[in-house]
Amino acid sequence: MKMNLTRIFGMQKVLDTRIVKEHGLEEQNLFYNMILALQVEIGELANETRCFKHWSNKGPSEKEVILMEYVDGLHFIASLGNGIGFNSKKYNLEMLELKSKVYAASSLVNQFNNVYEAVSEFRATQDMELYEELLYSFLGLGKKLGFTFEEIEQGYCKKNEVNHQRQNNGY
Numbered sequence: 001m002k003m004n005l006t007r008i009f010g011m012q013k014v015l016d017t018r019i020v021k022e023h024g025l026e027e028q029n030l031f032y033n034m035i036l037a038l039q040v041e042i043g044e045l046a047n048e049t050r051c052f053k054h055w056s057n058k059g060p061s062e063k064e065v066i067l068m069e070y071v072d073g074l075h076f077i078a079s080l081g082n083g084i085g086f087n088s089k090k091y092n093l094e095m096l097e098l099k100s101k102v103y104a105a106s107s108l109v110n111q112f113n114n115v116y117e118a119v120s121e122f123r124a125t126q127d128m129e130l131y132e133e134l135l136y137s138f139l140g141l142g143k144k145l146g147f148t149f150e151e152i153e154q155g156y157c158k159k160n161e162v163n164h165q166r167q168n169n170g171y
Contacts, residue, residue, distance in 0.1 A: 003149030005088035011160050012078035018167060031083060035123045038076035042115055045069040049145065051108040063146070070142055071155040075163070077138050080122070084131055111137075111144045 020026055046052060048061040048069050060066065081088070106114065118134040142152050 003153045009088045041073040067155040071159045111141045
């Protein structure tokens with residue numbers, strides 16, 4: 001199985017539509033909320049990897065914990081892309097593989113910093129090209145963390161289901 005961005009972006013649109021409707025957010029611009037939420041999720045992910053904690057001997061969390069934190073960020077990446085009309089259908093797996101490898105070429109700490117920088121640049125412009133840079137940088141981070149596209153998609157689907165359950169339970 002290969003990663004299907006169209007599936008991920010479609011599932012995210014369904015979840016976002018549900019959240020907006022059920023929480024009465026139809027008239028609100030949620031762009032900056034999603035940017036901040038993404039930044040928080042990236043920080044939580046970095047914390048689970050412990051890659052920047054040179055003062056500590058404790059190792060990273062288990063791979064599954066790190067994957068769930070990673071796909072939390074992917075939820076907001078997809079939401080932001082849907083919000084600006086990103087067309088995931090025009091991206092084939094080979095291009096994503098190539099671009100994400102280029103973006104995964106630096107150290108893990110540098111990759112986290114690159115993702116934060118890409119978020120900031122996109123936030124300032126809401127430009128499609130900078131969104132694509134953010135997407136590639138984030139996918140490169142996933143590669144750097146050792147995840148395959150298949151693992152990322154499976155993790156995303158699992159967490160999306162959890163997020164729907166949370167909405168069912170009044171999260």
